[in-house]
Amino acid sequence: xxxxxxxxxxxxxxxxxxxxxxxxxxxxxxxxxxxxxxxxxxxxxxxxxxxxxxxxxxxxxxxxxxxxxxxxxxxxxxxxxxxxxxxxxxxxxxxxxxxxxxxxxxxxxxxxxxxxxxxxxxxxxxxxxxxxxxxxxxxxxxxxxxxxxxxxxxxxxxxxxxxxxxxxxxxxxxxxxxxxxxxxxxxxxxxxxxxxxxxxxxxxxxxxxxxxxxxxxxxxxxxxxxx
Numbered sequence: 001x002x003x004x005x006x007x008x009x010x011x012x013x014x015x016x017x018x019x020x021x022x023x024x025x026x027x028x029x030x031x032x033x034x035x036x037x038x039x040x041x042x043x044x045x046x047x048x049x050x051x052x053x054x055x056x057x058x059x060x061x062x063x064x065x066x067x068x069x070x071x072x073x074x075x076x077x078x079x080x081x082x083x084x085x086x087x088x089x090x091x092x093x094x095x096x097x098x099x100x101x102x103x104x105x106x107x108x109x110x111x112x113x114x115x116x117x118x119x120x121x122x123x124x125x126x127x128x129x130x131x132x133x134x135x136x137x138x139x140x141x142x143x144x145x146x147x148x149x150x151x152x153x154x155x156x157x158x159x160x161x162x163x164x165x166x167x168x169x170x171x172x173x174x175x176x177x178x179x180x181x182x183x184x185x186x187x188x189x190x191x192x193x194x195x196x197x198x199x200x201x202x203x204x205x206x207x208x209x210x211x212x213x214x215x216x217x218x219x220x221x222x223x224x225x226x227x
Contacts, residue, residue: 001063003162006048006056009036011065011161012102014082015095016041019119026069026079029054041115043104088142093131096120098142101159106146108154125154132157 003011013035018025027035033053039045048056057080060066064087069079084090090098096119097112104115109128122128135143136157146156 001161003060003063004056005163006036006052007060008102008162009042009046009048010053010056011060011082011084012099014066014080015084015099016103016119018082019092019096019099026081028077028079029057032057032080041100041103093120093122094135094142097128097131097135098159098161101143101157102161106156106158108148108152108156110154112157 010032013032014025014027017027017031017035024031029050033048033050036048036053037046057066061068065083067081067083069081071077084095084098096116099119100112100115101107107115109125109132112132113122113125113128116122132143132145135141136145141160143157143159146158148155
């Protein structure tokens with residue numbers, strides 16, 4: 001695939017919203033534009049207008065990756081849904097991983113596990129890595145492993161769908177950097193060398209995933225005890 005920056009943002013946003021807010025999916029053009037331009041869970045942040053989003057989603061449709069849902073059952077506007085399940089035979093887990101890679105760039109398995117929590121649940125990083133290797137081992141690979149950065153404990157993965165790392169627009173000024181205010185963004189403090197920051201981000205992502213798993217175990221225990 002060789003999707004443009006806008007096409008990637010549209011496709012990643014459609015997958016994310018399907019898995020996180022299914023009650024609002026498929027998306028209207030307005031909702032899809034807002035999803036593309038939101039300041040959280042996006043790197044970089046962009047400001048696409050509706051004509052740009054509409055042109056991108058129409059282009060993706062010609063490639064068989066999006067379908068239009070015409071008004072019915074009380075709905076009065078055209079809506080959009082992705083068709084990656086049918087086109088590429090992908091389940092929920094690989095879809096969630098791809099959406100984060102498309103929307104946020106290169107990620108370690110630990111970061112991916114933490115940042116897909118709202119969409120799917122992985123018991124451990126080994127499950128994340130297994131899904132990533134399956135995506136990388138397809139006849140037409142969808143992701144690729146990249147060498148780890150200095151100070152990081154894990155290799156990174158990138159998607160192979162198109163304009164990786166260049167969304168064709170300057171990041172919107174949201175605070176000091178594009179993902180300012182995003183609780184999932186990698187930690188960066190003034191005066192800290194980049195390798196140390198990357199390592200801290202990796203550790204924080206892994207800790208978040210472990211805390212989430214402990215919370216689920218605690219909820220299960222409470223349910224068994226009738227609490």
